[in-house]
Amino acid sequence: MGDPSSSSASYIHMVQHLIEKCLIFHMSKEECMEALSKHANIKPVITSTVWNELEKENKEFFEAYARTKGDRMSEEETSQMIQKMISDSSTKDANDD
Template sequence: MADSSSSSSYIHMVHRLIEECLIFSMSKEECMEALSKNANIKPVITCTVWNELEKENKDFFEGYTKGNHERATEIQKRQRIQSSLNGYTRENNDKD
């Protein structure tokens, strides 16, 4: 019985850590890597708990995934604009 309680506590801890990753807008892969490196949790455990959370909270994760995709697209757009501006600045500096 103690083993079951221990497993339950471990899964609950992984669940809480995943929630922390969600606060930082991490993807499942980023979360798996972070928990592996920083909490010594095997990626398969994180992935399994994440998948169960997705099943239980389908609407939340659909919105979360969409929001992360939109943020990533916006970041890429900003990076392209910044790169273009940097190139434009360099070209004008070279002409001077």
């Protein structure tokens, strides 16, 4: 079998990636914990721990994030942002070939 520490590192990296997706949707820590528990079967304590570490490492970002938290995007704005991300991503992928 593979190295257990590398599989736990990749699991934590996956949780971090999912938290970053939650941040795009302006979710609070609690909303993110609930969403990942429900949709990705990740225990809230794990999401909370990874979130806390991200907060420690990115203090300025999370302070700014907390200030803008009240300025949630409308569903239409969120949808437009996702479409733009998908379009940018597919353009980038095409350029990588």
